[in-house]
Amino acid sequence: MTNPAKILVLGVGNTLYTDEGLGVRAAEHLLASYEFSENVTVLDGGTLGLKLIDHIIQYDKLIVLDAVLGDESAGSIYRLVGEDLRKSLGFNNSMHQTDLVDTLIFCELIGTRPDTVVIGMEPEDYQTMNTEISSVAAGRLGDMCEAALQEIAGFGGTFSEKV
Template sequence: MHTPERVVVLGVGNILLKDEGIGVRVIEELQRRYMFPENVKVVDGGTQGLWLMSTIQETDRLIVVDAVLGDGEPGTLYRLERDQLPKGLRAKQSAHDSDLIEALNLCNLIDQCPKSVVVIGIQPQDIQPFGMELTEKIAARMEDLIDLVLKELHTLGLTPVSISSGGATN
């Protein structure tokens, strides 16, 4: 009997710092709109950093949604795989990025890392000062981020069910 792979969609970020909270906001929308197969967890990781190790250790496939400080213009979308993370998410870019990388590296060190790690991210426009609203430019790209997460799940053979329509998504 085949046991399905465990998949975690993990949104990280600080919702008190405007666009820094995009990962959590995407997770909130996914949880509101879709039902997921039993082997898929959709998790608000906030700024938990190293506390996420147990969540990371308990999955086969990890999809992280986050604000990514890259070289692009605000609103640029990114898809980074595990081997790109040290370059893509430089240490101390935010309150949680370096801790997420550290948690992944520690999981790898103890040989309890997921088979795959993908970061779906967006270049933020504003992460200071405090504010709970996303900037207009980043809020306008939220649907694109959700679509990227759904496509990533689809590549794993997983199709969430839309709560509003009761049918599977594309």
């Protein structure tokens, strides 16, 4: 019997700028609301960028939670793979110190790059200094987390709601 894929759910963003931090807030919500199987790790990656390489290379699958600029209305939920990853703020030289695409390229050079998907949300405001996400983002955070849970299940992870 083969071991299940090791899955990293990585919330990224700067929590000082309203919806720029919604990936981190989604990771916090998942950690507060669910218990995960041993092969699933949920991590607040904040704006660590290249400092995340040591964590990322330990996993087979990577689910990034982030704000995404996709030209849809605020609160729209996205699933991005391949070239579409650059729509994610973390893959777009935003306030996240370094481009996450560069981080994945370095992982590939090291010889370990996980399959990556971004679950993101169109931000309402990602420029105002405020530690709370917008009401639009807050209202859709559960849907974003549900999309992340579907990815976890699709990769072979399991979870249950905390009581």
